[in-house]
Amino acid sequence: MSVGLLHLDAINPTLCLVLTAAFIIVNRLVAGKARFLPPGPRPLPVVGNIFGIRVNEPWITYKEWAQIHGNIVYSRLFGQEIIILNSEEVAKDLLERRSYNYSDRPQYITTDLFGWSFHLGHHSYGNEFRQKRRQFHQAFHTKAALKYRPIQLRRVNQLLVHLLETPENYVNHLQTLSASIIMEVTYGYDPAPNHDHLVALVERATAMFINENTADKAIIINALPFLQYIPHWFPGANFQRKALQCQNLTAEMIEAPFQYTKQSIAAGTAIPSMLYDLFSRMTEDDPSYELLMKSSTATAFSSGSETSSSLLKVFVLAMLFNPDVQRKAQLEIDAVVGRKRLPDFSDRPSLPYVEAVFRETLRWCPVSPLGVPHATTNDDNFEGYFIPKAGATIVANIWFVAMAQNDDKYPEPSKYKPERFFTADGKLNDDTVGFVFGFGRRICVGRHIADATAWAAIVSILAVFNVTKAKDEHGDDIEVIPQWTDGVTIHPLPFPCCFEPRLRGMTSVDLSQMMQS
Numbered sequence: 206m207s208v209g210l211l212h213l214d215a216i217n218p219t220l221c222l223v224l225t226a227a228f229i230i231v232n233r234l235v236a237g238k239a240r241f242l243p244p245g246p247r248p249l250p251v252v253g254n255i256f257g258i259r260v261n262e263p264w265i266t267y268k269e270w271a272q273i274h275g276n277i278v279y280s281r282l283f284g285q286e287i288i289i290l291n292s293e294e295v296a297k298d299l300l301e302r303r304s305y306n307y308s309d310r311p312q313y314i315t316t317d318l319f320g321w322s323f324h325l326g327h328h329s330y331g332n333e334f335r336q337k338r339r340q341f342h343q344a345f346h347t348k349a350a351l352k353y354r355p356i357q358l359r360r361v362n363q364l365l366v367h368l369l370e371t372p373e374n375y376v377n378h379l380q381t382l383s384a385s386i387i388m389e390v391t392y393g394y395d396p397a398p399n400h401d402h403l404v405a406l407v408e409r410a411t412a413m414f415i416n417e418n419t420a421d422k423a424i425i426i427n428a429l430p431f432l433q434y435i436p437h438w439f440p441g442a443n444f445q446r447k448a449l450q451c452q453n454l455t456a457e458m459i460e461a462p463f464q465y466t467k468q469s470i471a472a473g474t475a476i477p478s479m480l481y482d483l484f485s486r487m488t489e490d491d492p493s494y495e496l497l498m499k500s501s502t503a504t505a506f507s508s509g510s511e512t513s514s515s516l517l518k519v520f521v522l523a524m525l526f527n528p529d530v531q532r533k534a535q536l537e538i539d540a541v542v543g544r545k546r547l548p549d550f551s552d553r554p555s556l557p558y559v560e561a562v563f564r565e566t567l568r569w570c571p572v573s574p575l576g577v578p579h580a581t582t583n584d585d586n587f588e589g590y591f592i593p594k595a596g597a598t599i600v601a602n603i604w605f606v607a608m609a610q611n612d613d614k615y616p617e618p619s620k621y622k623p624e625r626f627f628t629a630d631g632k633l634n635d636d637t638v639g640f641v642f643g644f645g646r647r648i649c650v651g652r653h654i655a656d657a658t659a660w661a662a663i664v665s666i667l668a669v670f671n672v673t674k675a676k677d678e679h680g681d682d683i684e685v686i687p688q689w690t691d692g693v694t695i696h697p698l699p700f701p702c703c704f705e706p707r708l709r710g711m712t713s714v715d716l717s718q719m720m721q722s
């Protein structure tokens with residue numbers, strides 16, 4: 206017999222009953238309050254909200270949910286709890302102000318199956334994450350990123366030459382620009398302008414990982430983990446075959462450029478790069494440090510290319526549809542820089558309208574619409590809602606923050622209007638649209654490199670070319686109806702357009718004179 210019952214026996218039985226009932230009620234109320242989950246769409250048993258989601262463009266579904274349920278929405282896909290944050294303020298409250306609890310990442314079995322667990326963006330919040338994040342910080346923090354500017358300007362000059370020579374291949378040229386910058390910054394490797402072996406390798410491995418390992422498949426395999434053991438030779442096991450193929454490609458993507466730099470260092474021909482710096486910090490032969498270096502550099506290389514070129518494709522589309530904006534930015538460049546030389550980074554503070562064009566491009570179509578999901582480490586309570594632990598997925602709905610229809614911050618959000626970044630007295634405001642690079646301890650580590658690459662490309666294209674509509678065989682404008690890719694990173698599908706030199710009849714000699722002035 207317990208001490209409690211002995212004690213109860215000793216007092217009035219009615220009072221006992223009342224006290225017990227009261228205890229149960231209060232207990233339930235407290236527990237109920239603590240587990241008051243954020244509002245959200247009603248889930249089906251077992252599968253949750255899987256049928257209500259547009260799998261390829263979840264941000265569209267999330268927008269509809271946000272309009273019904275508000276700034277914080279709870280949903281469930283199989284056993285996976287997903288909390289969507291639909292306002293910048295709420296995202297900052299949780300992911301930044303409580304970053305100690307919101308800096309983990311949800312773990313998916315498929316990341317491993319596809320060979321992508323090397324990537325910093327997938328790491329749990331632990332020691333390996335911290336070590337790698339430190340390596341990135343050393344290479345790419347605000348000041349360290351400055352040393353890569355000459356590379357960025359040189360590569361942007363090459364872009365201008367390519368656009369002058371073969372403007373119809375502009376999509377390819379934009380991709381080459383971002384791939385070549387990130388390859389040189391990371392490995393000191395100078396890729397060929399077309400069909401470079403290493404660039405092709407990273408493009409194939411990344412595309413395969415993103416296109417085949419979609420969120421729905423990742424969640425289903427997490428819910429039914431036995432599926433991962435189906436062998437790749439089993440009839441119908443297409444997913445497993447693709448995973449194996451991707452694993453092999455990815456292993457080569459990690460190894461080949463690493464060996465290139467290692468051999469260049471041994472031969473004394475290496476040029477400064479992230480990997481070169483990491484090698485120079487290595488005090489003795491340490492295989493675990495070498496593994497860290499390999500995965501950090503492969504992370505940089507595979508994250509940096511697609512995002513930056515996507516942003517530039519968005520810029521070209523925006524210019525095509527907004528000739529007045531283009532003209533205004535060009536007049537500013539002409540007034541500050543003149544027509545004889547190209548702008549460089551020292552001109553940036555004197556070009557506020559170009560700055561606003563850059564910010565509006567980041568906002569108008571956030572190329573990473575849902576960022577990378579965070580995960581919780583512990584239970585939490587926020588504004589009366591219970592946020593569960595054990596890896597609840599936390600999605601910052603960057604797309605909705607940028608495009609929120611009801612938000613005073615960006616009125617008429619679907620319009621491309623750089624003017625929104627100016628105060629009433631004509632000064633640039635302090636909104637740098639930083640949220641497109643994510644939040645808190647997991648904020649994008651490459652943002653300073655990305656910022657400089659995109660700004661340099663935007664200002665240089667504006668200085669040299671008019672982006673105009675392409676003409677059909679009758680000389681009429683070809684109208685463009687934008688179509689978008691889906692996935693983790695989005696961008697407009699290729700569309701016809703012209704890059705007309707602003708200097709009529711410009712030759713490559715004229716262009717190189719501008720570059721040398």
Ligand code: HEM
Nearest residue numbers: 325326508509512573576577642643644647649650651655
């Ligand atoms: C326009 C260009 C870019 C955009 C819009 C972008 C956006 C983002 C976003 C939204 C995140 C998720 C942040 C979060 O979890 O809160 C992220 C993470 C990351 N980005 Fe970028 N990014 C860009 C360019 C780059 C470049 C150039 C690099 C490499 C040099 C890079 C490397 C990474 C890495 C490694 C992570 C994972 C960080 C972590 O998990 O701790 N990104 N990026």
